[in-house]
Amino acid sequence: MRTSRKQLASLTWDALCEAFPESECTLDNDTPERLAIRGILSAQCTDTRVNLTCRDLFGKYPDMKGLSEASEEEIGEIIRPCGLHKAKSRSVSEFSKLFVNEWGGKVPTDINELMKCPGVGKKIANLIVGEIYQIPAIVVDTHCKRVMKRIGITDNDDPIKVEADLNKVFPEETWISLGHKAVDLGRSYCDARNPKCDICPLTDFCKKRIKK
Ligand code: SF4
Structure with a gap:
């Protein structure tokens, strides 16, 4: 049968x-916004590498305002080990700007809102809402x-x-x-x-x- x-x-x-x-999920999960950034960096990269690289990134930019004011070049130099560093630095920069300037310091629960950020496709958006808010995805x-x-x-x-x-x-x-x-x-x-x-x-x- x-x-x-x-x-x-x-x-x-x-x-x-x-x-x-x-x-x-094997990405470090200290704050929602940092987990989301790790998700962005995880495309075609191991979670171990992302976790290590983010120690440097968040060591240099401990708050999202500081990260939102950093240039894509500055971010790109730190996240280079994760690969695709030009596209990913743009995504991280845009994500931090949206977080600070449009989302009121809170990661959105709405997948479509998250996907406004370049580099955040359905896979990453699903990861973010699932891991942070336990929204089924x-x-x-x-x-x-x-x-x-x-x-x-x-x-x-x-x-x-x-x-x-x-x-x-x-x-x-x-x-x-x-x-x-x-x-x-x-x-x-x-x-x-x-x-x-x-x-x-x-x-x-x-x-x-x-x-x-
Ligand atoms: S290894 Fe993959 S293809 Fe083979 S039985 Fe398991 S799921 Fe199926």
């Missing part, structure tokens, strides 16, 4: 909870996209469409944790080039595995 996507989602959630009960990164397609829960490659597919079959209360668990699965078993299907906790029902 064909397994529906909803059934696959339920099996996936149970297996992920058993394999990765402690999955969580799935962070669809490269790991999440890959594993969900392999399992058979989505056919899409566009992260926005993947998120919409996941939203349909996973209950809201799983959304924040789901992205973290999918990352752990991708790192531990479902490698892009060399998936360890034989020992993967999802091997009994994963479509990709079944087709091998």
Whole structure:
């Protein structure tokens, strides 16, 4: 009998909870605005590198007003280890200006408001509202996209469409944790080039595995 996507989602959630009960965001989380900036810097960079770099960034600019007044070049020099430093320094600069001048010193809860900041797309906005305000939102990164397609829960490659597919079959209360668990699965078993299907906790029902 064909397994529906909803059934696959339920099996996936149970297996992920058993394999990765402690999955969580690995970005440092001292204040909401700093977590948001770490989220911006995390694109194509490891969380460890972001956390280390932000010690320097917030060491030099301990408050958001000071950061909002720094030039993009000054910010770019510090965040260079995170890669894409020109685009990211612009995002950090714009984020701090919006935070100080438009948002009244509070990170917005509205995803569309957050996405006014250049460099803040749906993935980062979802991370911010989920981690800071516990608003249900799935962070669809490269790991999440890959594993969900392999399992058979989505056919899409566009992260926005993947998120919409996941939203349909996973209950809201799983959304924040789901992205973290999918990352752990991708790192531990479902490698892009060399998936360890034989020992993967999802091997009994994963479509990709079944087709091998
Ligand atoms: S069974 Fe293989 S393809 Fe499926 S999720 Fe596990 S590692 Fe990935």
